[in-house]
Amino acid sequence: MLKKVCNLAQIAGHAIMDCYFSTKQSKNIFYKSDNTPVTDADYKSNNIIKKGLSLISPEIPILSEEQSHNIKNYKNWHTYWLIDPLDGTKEFLKKNGEFTVNISLIKKGIPVLGVIYAPFFDILYFSNKKEAWKKNKKKGYTKKISVSQTKKLLLVISRSHPHKKLDIFLNQINTNYKIKKLGSSLKFCYLAEGKVQIYPRFGNTFIWDTAAGHAILTAAGGTVKTWDGKELNYSLSQRSSLINSGFLASS
Incomplete structure (x- = not known):
């Protein structure tokens, strides 16, 4: 299949x-x-x-x-x-x-x-x-492919969807980091193959935006969790909307 x-x-x-x-x-x-x-x-x-x-x-x-x-x-x-x-x-x-x-x-x-x-x-x-x-x-x-555990921190963020909360998040990081802007679900793919380590998302996404990338990233050893620490879930019976909450995808 x-x-x-x-x-x-x-x-x-x-x-x-x-x-x-x-x-x-x-x-x-x-x-x-x-x-x-x-x-x-x-x-x-x-x-x-x-x-x-x-x-x-x-x-x-x-x-x-x-x-x-x-x-x-x-x-x-x-x-x-x-x-x-x-x-x-x-x-x-x-x-x-x-x-x-x-x-x-x-x-x-x-x-x-x-x-x-x-x-x-x-x-x-x-x-x-x-x-x-x-x-x-x-x-x-x-x-x-598999995620990277390097100590160097490279973040990937959306090219076309900026968000005010991202600046707050970046100010809270207590280490040196670099940022790469990228479009579409390629952000998940870069995480899965170890090119970047963190993808913070604060703005809205829909379940079809994230599901394939989520599957690939978790299979490669990473995680996709909401900001309250729960695994991003796609159960339609438990949802009131097709919109995701914010999340942190990481290695």
Whole structure:
């Protein structure tokens, strides 16, 4: 199943890249009710993934960013696919390459499988419950990845979503650190492969923004916990909203 989902993410990523290089892209930008952008690339990727997952596992329901978000409709889902067809639409529009395809499998509130494909860089991250890997097609390797325990502290933060509480958090760190700004779920991937050690998030995210990265990071040895110390949970029966609270992802 993991191999099939990886292939599906890459097919969706190739469709996104067709839109990325299209001269018509700027004419196909729409805005949702919360004023966030969505493009033809989001919809094309969404259609590919939903169709593909329905063939892979027709018995498992799918929750996507690009559909109705009335959580009452999903309360009885204990196992489900959670997808973000194009995570980092703002980065896609800025043409900086920092966008991804996110697919995760949730069981009893826990992301047990995660796939993140960065089509611009042609890099694939994927995990089952206990192991995580990185596949770099351009450099021709696939390797197991794990978090770093180095004493040097490198934080990764959102490129497009600043927050006032972040400054307070940074002032409380009693050690030297460096900051890297990065878009989409690549922040989780950098944590999982040991390039950075901490990803503090204070602003809102949705469950499809974090689930695949959460799965990959925990499989690589890291954690994703809310600011009150609880594991970020994806159980729809226990939620009143699809919005996450703030969290700290770390090695």
